[in-house]
Amino acid sequence: MNAPDRIEELLTALSAAFASGTLVQLKLGGYHGDEPELKAVLVKKITVKGGDRYSFTWRYKTRDTIKNLAEPEALALLRDGLKHAFRSAQLATTDFDMMFERNGEKLRLKRTEVKGREAPSTDHNRAKNRPLTETDKPWLKALGIAGKNGVVRHDAQDKFRQINKMVEIFAPLVAAIKTERPVIADMGAGKGYLDFALYDYLATVAKQPVRIVGVELRAQLVIDGNATAKASGFAGLSFQSGTIAEFDASGVDAVIALHACDTATDDAIFKGISAGASLIAVAPCCHKQIRRQMEAGQADARLEPMLRHGIFLERQAEMVTDTLRALLLELNGYKTKVFEFVSDAHTPKNNLIVAEKDGRVGRDRETVLKQIAELKKMFGIEQHYLEGLLGGR
Structure with a gap:
């Protein structure tokens, strides 16, 4: 044969x-x-x-x-x-x-x-084992997920599945942090769906002491979030007004940023690296900074048949941007995973970059620096925004 x-x-x-x-x-x-x-x-x-x-x-x-x-x-x-x-x-x-x-x-x-071996479960959604099962909560009502009767609204079923999925992803990552009471900063918190869900699960279900700070530019969302946290009895959850770049991340153990637009994701990563956070997890969007450089620069001529099509250029810019982010995190002592998660049928696919500090700062530094330089040269990129923030770290 x-x-x-x-x-x-x-x-x-x-x-x-x-x-x-x-x-x-x-x-x-x-x-x-x-x-x-x-x-x-x-x-x-x-x-x-x-x-x-x-x-x-x-x-x-x-x-x-x-x-x-x-x-x-x-x-x-x-x-x-x-x-x-x-x-x-x-x-x-x-x-x-x-x-x-x-x-x-x-x-x-x-x-x-072989005999006696069982196949593992293939249920990717695990809907029957959601982390959050009690729906008669003040924060669920305040965010419009549950009605006054404490039942999840029909038009909010997808959102409820989505926040459960986010808890499934982030709770084990937080549990792995070797700190008695981890401090988590959610950069660009918005209405705080993730913050309320994660705090509820960790503090109420998992009985894990934690402090979560949601950083949000829009003042009214901060006011509303703090009021709902107080009404829910969530003493360790608060919201703070301001930009990601202005936030003092000293003492933060984990930095999370979901859909922080364009270079705001890099601001969040930089804050995490600067604070020496054990965990940095970002779901980027709007990869404009690298796309502009790719359009203006001189990419490898062999890429021209692909990059001349706008849709392919956009997708390639996303991949290159997030690859450079992962490499820069590795350069600063983080072990990274990049994977795709889909929360529900009405939510687009997202790339999630998860970086966990592994204590081996500078490992394979020359190799990583070479990979970054070759990638930038191939796509005609002068500098990634995060590189400028890190200043050669």
């Missing part, structure tokens, strides 16, 4: 396990492609509103990237990777394990039967 046949046999087994619900995991190893920091790729099955998907996790030295793919795209990606970039693959199902190995021209595919 030749290499393509062995690869197809593995992919056929994977597809069958995916369809029957018996897939546990596929792991690709022995990587020898063009990304020196890529260590492994993990693949599992998840169920989302759009149907069943293959969930890929690319594990790099200092970050993870997650993407969910439909079967045709997933199998094509795996087929190409097994042919050219990975020397091994381990498929685990509830019924058997299958090991694929490639050593030069020698190839091996071994199947071993």
Whole structure:
């Protein structure tokens, strides 16, 4: 049996396990492609509103990237990777394990039967296990999520699912902070949906002492937020008026910024780095600063067929902006993960950059600096806004 046949046999087994619900995991190893920091790729099955998907996790030295793919795209990606970039693959199902190995021209595919193994849950939404279950709360009523009767309003069901999803993401990150009473700053808090939900869960359900400060420019939202926090009995939750750049982040353990526009996201990241925060988590939007430089600069000529199309330029600007942010965080001692999360059918997809301080400041500094310089040169970028804030850190 030749290499393509062995690869197809593995992919056929994977597809069958995916369809029957018996897939546990596929792991690709022995990587020898063009990304020196890529260590492994993990693949599992998840169920989302759009149907069943293959969930890929690319594990790099200092970050993870997650993407969910439909079967045709997933199998094509795996087929190409097994042919050219990975020397091994381990498929685990509830019924058997299958090991694929490639050593030069020698190839091996071994199947071993197993018993008593259960498949993990594929429920991506976990709607039945929401962190927040009590809906008769003052803050839910004040924010228009629940009616006077304490029941979630019909037109706010999606918003309630959304804030539960945000709590699912952020609560474990906060729990990992090694501080007795973590201080969290939410930059650009708006009405404070995340702040009220996260505080309610941590203080009421998880019984974890915490202090949350929502930073918001609009004075009336600050007044309303503080009044609702008082009415809810949330002594550790407050709102402060001002810009992200003006906020004194001294003593802050975590910085969160959801949809802070353009360089406001970088202001939030800078505040977190300057404070030595254990956690920095941002969901960026409006990547205008880098796009303007890409439009005005001299990108690699090979990119011209792609960048001449406005929609592709916009998407590429988003990827380049957030990649540089992740690299600059790594440069300052943070382990980063970048993944896509979808809160509900009415909320667009968001990229979330999660950076956790790992105590190894400056690790692989020259390598990261080289990656930043090469990326900027490729896309004709003079300087990322966050670089200027950091001043060469």
